[in-house]
Amino acid sequence: MRSTPTDAPATGGRAPLRPPLAVLLAVGAVALVATVLVAVTIGPADLGVGEVVRSVGAHLGLRAPDVPRLHDAIVWELRLPRVLTAAAVGAGLAVAGAVMQSLTRNPLADPYLLGLSSGASLGAVAVLLLGVALLLPVAAFVGALAALAATLALARTGGTLTPTRAVLAGLAISQLAAAATSFVVFWTATGDSYREILSWLMGSLAGATWASVAIAGGALVVVGSVVLAGAGRLDAFAFGDTAAAALGVHVYRTRWVTMTLVALLTGAMVAVSGAIGFVGLVLPHAVSVVTGPAHRRLLPVAGLAGAVLLVWADTLARTVFDPRELPVGIVTALLGVPVFAVLLRRGRGASWS
Template identity: 80%
Template sequence: MTATTTTTTRDTGSTAPPSHGGRRRAPLPVLLLVGLGVLVATVLVTVTIGPADLAVGEVARSIATHVGLDVVPVSPLHDAIVWDLRLPRVLTAAAVGAGLALAGAVMQSLTRNPLADPYLLGLSSGASLGAVAVLVVGVAVLLPVAAFAGAMAALVATLALARSNGTLTPGRAVLAGLAVSQLAAAGTSFVIFWTATGDSYREILSWLLGSLAGATWASVAIAGIAVLVVGSVVVLAGQRLDAFAFGDTAAAALGIDVDRTRWALMTLVALLTGAMVAVSGAIGFVGLVLPHAVGALTGPAHRRLLPVAALAGAVFLVWADTLARTVFDPRELPVGIVTALIGVPVFAVLLRRGRGSAWT
């Protein structure tokens, strides 16, 4: 393997994708500290935004009270607004944004496709079909379970179709995912056409476009645990993801079991995406745009890219959801509309500038 194909980092001895331009980048601890600081500030500030007039200090004191610290309590009304309404929604948005950004970065690496996103294998359409099926029969309490089951069913169908001739490759998986996605989308449309009546149309449409309006502490738990558990595993697999940048042959030469690693990570991404879709609906562009935008700051090495992308995704979706719930108050936009309105121009700029051979 020539020096032009591989770059070995001196500090870890690991193999990393080639960087472009030799630009000196900020150390990872600095990026993480800055990202965490921005995320904490974002959470505190966005919880104050809304019809009720709150201060950052009140938000901090409400949180401190509930975690057992001895502080001056806020009024019961403001405490309920913070703890029961706004904070669960903001934290759910942060967890979903982090999860989608992580999933997008992993999918783009595994498929070596810069246009890959977390929904590439039909997960979003499968989750939508499961969710709509319970919404139209009025059992909304089962929505997270049904959405997660739909995403997993779509993954199984995609992998089964991709392996139909005995060979499982990234290209076949993507094509199979597109087919399963179209089938699930057709099923969703049929269920809506055949059974939805009255106000159920509005509820279904809101979910299909992505919404965090119904977020609770249960939503925080589902999304947060998925991000912490699955996210930790994929971040630890960063060096293996770096090897995929050189192709399957090069990755195998570096001692990686290519098939097992790829499909194990794809399954983890499916689990992560299913959990995110289950609590938020289908939110686009976060997993597609954020890894590219963050990559310009961190470089291509996944041990740097993945944690910073997760923090950036969390901050981005919290602000996008804040815009969705406040810009047209008292009416509320689905957050998927806001992410698309922001994501499309940003992606167009990234596409115009290009980022090396990955875009060509």
């Protein structure tokens, strides 16, 4: 699965027929727009798609306001920022996962491979316990970057900075930050702060605002555009470093610049949502069945699929046990584990390298 950019079958020598990229993007875009509109209507308040469209149109200056004030506030201030944040985070994690799997040539890589989620969690827990929740996105982002810096510094101490060293260093930093987080919670947390911290650590979009949309969406647009522009270089890594160098790719620089960009993208996503698992691990494999392994096709389609998936996962998280709300990370795990099991079964006997 995703073994080479051509993905040609073992017999016949011809690549399998796949839908044109324009068709995949059009279907994905329509599915995402429909998902956003429908997801905003779901909840205790009785809203319709028409009200959502009219509310958004009024705030964008496209029409006169004609939605009840309460419904307009529910759409614009509560549900729409949360749904759009979920879409941006889902897209960002899916893109980041696909890139990490390519750069490390590891099909089990995910966006949190370099200890980013544990570092972000440590920063977030620190500000939650200090009672300055307004600084949570900043603290989480700083924590993720600190974990990245520590990972790269540790990996360099053993000699040449290689993907294997980076992965092992990331695991070490992740365990260290997780232990520090547990210690801080055990030593400091009291009363209801436990529930708030646990919810964030499991991934939650309950506090999403328009600032969250700006952080996640801005990071996705900026980093995603740069990564997509270098899709051809990512394809070259499928053949190994030697082959990539022969194709004119500056392997060392490309790998670590791209990995740093993906770390920044992941840090921005974790800063607004906590650590949401399985999206960045499963989506690239699932989407590659339709797109093939070429990153020019894989990355944008994976982004759209990740956005749709996380919006529906978050909608389930906030409604299925209403008035209680599940952390969305629980839902993505419940959905991701069986899907990944199916993908493993389909990939039996295929190369995952």
